[in-house]
Amino acid sequence: MVTVKKSAKVNATVTDPVPRRKVGSAAPAKPTARAARRPVKPVQEAFDARQSAPAKASRLSQAVHNKVVVVTGASSGIGEDCAIKLAAAGAVVILAARTPEKLQESVDKIKAGGGRAFAYACDISSMSDCDRFCQRVLQEHGHVDILINNAGRSIRRSVAHSFDRFHDFERTMQLNFFGALRLIFGFAPTMLQRKSGHIINISSIGVLASPPRFSAYVASKAALDAFSWCAASEFADSNVRFTTINMPLVRTPMIAPTKLYDAFPALSPDEAAEMVMKAVVEKPKRVATALGLVGAVAQALTPGISEFVLNQAFHLFPDSLAAQGLDQDGASTGGLPINPMEIAGKLFSRVFSGVHW
Numbered sequence: 001m002v003t004v005k006k007s008a009k010v011n012a013t014v015t016d017p018v019p020r021r022k023v024g025s026a027a028p029a030k031p032t033a034r035a036a037r038r039p040v041k042p043v044q045e046a047f048d049a050r051q052s053a054p055a056k057a058s059r060l061s062q063a064v065h066n067k068v069v070v071v072t073g074a075s076s077g078i079g080e081d082c083a084i085k086l087a088a089a090g091a092v093v094i095l096a097a098r099t100p101e102k103l104q105e106s107v108d109k110i111k112a113g114g115g116r117a118f119a120y121a122c123d124i125s126s127m128s129d130c131d132r133f134c135q136r137v138l139q140e141h142g143h144v145d146i147l148i149n150n151a152g153r154s155i156r157r158s159v160a161h162s163f164d165r166f167h168d169f170e171r172t173m174q175l176n177f178f179g180a181l182r183l184i185f186g187f188a189p190t191m192l193q194r195k196s197g198h199i200i201n202i203s204s205i206g207v208l209a210s211p212p213r214f215s216a217y218v219a220s221k222a223a224l225d226a227f228s229w230c231a232a233s234e235f236a237d238s239n240v241r242f243t244t245i246n247m248p249l250v251r252t253p254m255i256a257p258t259k260l261y262d263a264f265p266a267l268s269p270d271e272a273a274e275m276v277m278k279a280v281v282e283k284p285k286r287v288a289t290a291l292g293l294v295g296a297v298a299q300a301l302t303p304g305i306s307e308f309v310l311n312q313a314f315h316l317f318p319d320s321l322a323a324q325g326l327d328q329d330g331a332s333t334g335g336l337p338i339n340p341m342e343i344a345g346k347l348f349s350r351v352f353s354g355v356h357w
Ligand SMILES: NC(=O)c1ccc[n+]([C@@H]2O[C@H](COP(=O)([O-])OP(=O)(O)OC[C@H]3O[C@@H](n4cnc5c(N)ncnc54)[C@H](OP(=O)(O)O)[C@@H]3O)[C@@H](O)[C@H]2O)c1
Pocket: 072, 073, 074, 075, 076, 077, 078, 079, 096, 097, 098, 099, 100, 102, 122, 123, 124, 125, 149, 150, 151, 152, 153, 154, 175, 202, 203, 204, 205, 246, 247, 248, 249, 250, 251, 252, 253, 254, 255
């Protein structure tokens, strides 16, 4: 498993564990007491950590040069950044999304940089569209080496405001689970035949941390994660790998309507795409941030405390007016704190409720 520190730059190097030799000195510098206490990292890990950006780029090139890579949701945000990085590393990139004009813009950007890219308009929530897409890609490119299931939709709405909105759950399942699954079913047979393939699912930190108000979204992502863990054990000896990326918050058009997130730290699409590129090269089973793993461990070991904390958060950050069905355009924040000071104020008043100042 690859763990990514959420706050740190994704491609930041780790501290050199080996004391450096002083310039001009003949003998190696004596390790300090502190350095001696530090655990020595395996040689390979230290080597990886020291790799420069060009070395990383060349590892990516080795992994994807002339490979056929499908990226869904490739006309915006994380998907577009992935497509650009993959094409720059020599991959033949197949971009899929619904809007042909936006796709063409992404293809033009890639071609302007000398990359190879092909746009396919496809609504991945439509199973017949998925089938047509898979057939065309296989006819025109022969096979797919890497499938990046990235297209997705998110909904932030509490369960109490969802009782008459069953379609929220159907829509998220349709795209985030059934659409992604249909593409796996379309491309996996040739991967198994060729004994080579990598399926990367862009999941969410929410699957690890179970945040309130995301039941529809998280359930659909969790379904794909669960499928992939089961399928991975069936495909392992055929050299067809699965990677689940429990992506943290990323500043993309997807989160723009939720003004609350303006006050939260988030990865840039470039940093998120770096996480995906690392997965392409290393093929880990899961990529997660430390925060996501802490959430999962807390839920497993102290479920009661975890539920209490999440319940506090649930009351701290209410549904937006749009989610409550009160303001369809979502322009008003409806009492949602929108900057760090407001969040701190709300947190303070919640923790010290009943205390007079
Ligand atoms: N942003 C975050 O904070 C965050 C955090 C965790 C996980 N993720 C996941 O990361 C993935 C990418 O999100 P993003 O933030 O980069 O989103 P984004 O910037 O909104 O881009 C979404 C992309 O998906 C395409 N798309 C949407 N519905 C589609 C459909 N039915 N069929 C085909 N393509 C469709 C969009 O193009 P069209 O509209 O033209 O179809 C667009 O290219 C999603 O799976 C999301 O759940 C995001």
